[in-house]
Amino acid sequence: MKNIITCFAFIFIISAANAQDKSNAIAVGIGASANYYYGQGNHNFTKFEGSRVNYKLDGMLGLTIARDHNDHRTMIAGFGSFGLNNRRTIERIFEDQGYVTSATDQSASNNFYQLEGGLLIGEMLRISTGVGEQVFDEQSIASEDGIDLQKTSLKYYSSTVGFNLNLSAVALLINCTFNYGKDYNKTIIIPSAGLMFKF
Numbered sequence: 001m002k003n004i005i006t007c008f009a010f011i012f013i014i015s016a017a018n019a020q021d022k023s024n025a026i027a028v029g030i031g032a033s034a035n036y037y038y039g040q041g042n043h044n045f046t047k048f049e050g051s052r053v054n055y056k057l058d059g060m061l062g063l064t065i066a067r068d069h070n071d072h073r074t075m076i077a078g079f080g081s082f083g084l085n086n087r088r089t090i091e092r093i094f095e096d097q098g099y100v101t102s103a104t105d106q107s108a109s110n111n112f113y114q115l116e117g118g119l120l121i122g123e124m125l126r127i128s129t130g131v132g133e134q135v136f137d138e139q140s141i142a143s144e145d146g147i148d149l150q151k152t153s154l155k156y157y158s159s160t161v162g163f164n165l166n167l168s169a170v171a172l173l174i175n176c177t178f179n180y181g182k183d184y185n186k187t188i189i190i191p192s193a194g195l196m197f198k199f
């Protein structure tokens with residue numbers, strides 16, 4: 001994670017030093033989204049399940065590196081999310097990743113966060129990647145790799161592809177995030193939708 005942040009910060013500083021148009025070079029966005037825990041892509045869910053819906057706060061810090069003929073900006077940007085997953089979602093994460101837990105019940109509110117860096121092309125198309133962590137109450141979990149007696153989180157890589165539909169000072173966000181690797185044995189898919197206020 002340290003290497004990703006260092007690399008992103010270096011690119012951000014170099015781009016800032018080379019930016020020719022200083023007006024509106026920096027973009028900041030703050031918003032909120034609802035996400036739907038779809039899980040593994042090979043699962044075929046035939047109906048909407050309310051227990052799969054969770055909520056998060058979203059943030060963006062972007063630096064303009066180009067503009068098209070319609071003055072739409074392309075930005076190198078950092079994207080952050082902080083949210084809560086309900087107890088049923090935590091149970092599904094353990095099931096999808098092949099973990100067996102000693103806990104008889106999960107907390108109703110389990111923090112997660114993601115930090116990604118990437119591009120926002122034409123102020124519309126987002127492509128980014130980074131890291132994330134799902135936090136839960138301390139418990140023992142077991143998998144094919146062994147037993148962890150005091151586990152409090154699962155770490156993973158995170159990549160997002162999405163669209164920002166700009167409506168003046170507000171953007172409608174439609175994203176699809178893929179979580180994989182590190183403590184995750186299977187890739188899971190989490191689509192989301194929300195609003196972001198731009199400054």
